[in-house]
Amino acid sequence: MSNSKLIALDADGVLLNYNLAYASAWERAFGQRPALRNPQAYWAIDRWGVETLQGADLDRFRACFDAQFWSSVPAISGAVQACEKLVSAGYELVCVSALKPEFAQARQANLRAHGFPIEQVIATSNAGSVECSPKAQALAQLKPVAFVDDFLPYFAGVDQAVHKAVHKALILREPDGSPNTGPGLQQMDSTHTNLAQFADWWLERPHQIENNDESRF
Structure with a gap:
């Protein structure tokens, strides 16, 4: 669950x-x-x-x-405010990043400096495979209700790891040369242009979220 x-x-x-x-x-x-x-x-x-x-x-x-x-990567416009909306609605946020573990503390400091309401950073490195995302194991342990990423291959194996209990939301962002294409898109539960759009969409559909609606949007 x-x-x-x-x-x-x-x-x-x-x-x-x-x-x-x-x-x-x-x-x-x-x-x-x-x-x-x-x-x-x-x-x-x-x-x-x-x-x-x-x-x-x-x-x-x-x-x-x-x-x-x-520790000095700029924040995406609207991302801090999107996180604040989610937290205000009662959600807890965790950052799961395909980063070398030695830089997890720097990433946490970066998020804190921007004012993100995120207290935990899990650095998974990027050593995954075509069949299984490097983030799948961390997600299996966390068992979040939703996972938001901008790289389609990082959703590979997540359903199996979390027993299909996680809502998979893909941020599409810039299109030229994007890996976010092909049959894998059909496995996403929702797609969005940025985190701000996801947050608004998520919070407007509480009955679907609470029930873990398995339909595709």
Whole structure:
């Protein structure tokens, strides 16, 4: 049975703007902020006018994704307010992020600095498989009533892990190059453009939520 008052939220792309932070990391590594190339690109490397890196330059860039980076990612517009609405309605929020566990504390500090009403961050790393999301085990333990993520592959195996008790909500966001396409969309319980839209939709349908309505929306 699920915890009817617990909602699990992804961080990057749902709560926090990783794509914007990516440009800041590039500027930190190379001293120049990249130009915006495609604001509708899902992946940061396609969104900004950057080249593919190799060797020492790649190592230099990767080194910038440290605790300082993960503690300073900007919040997505409206995400803090969406979380506040959910908490005011009686829900507890937990962040489940495919992040290296060593950066969980930095992520928690980042959320706290923005004022997110989230007291727990679970970092799962991103070592999953096609059949099973790296987040499935954490969700099996948490048993939330809903799980919100912006990356369709991270829903793989969640039904089996949580015994179909979790509402799966996909944030679609930028469409160009998005992995959020194909037959897997049929397994989602709802889709939304951002967390703010999800929160409003969720809170307007209390009878469906309380009853864990299995229909697709």
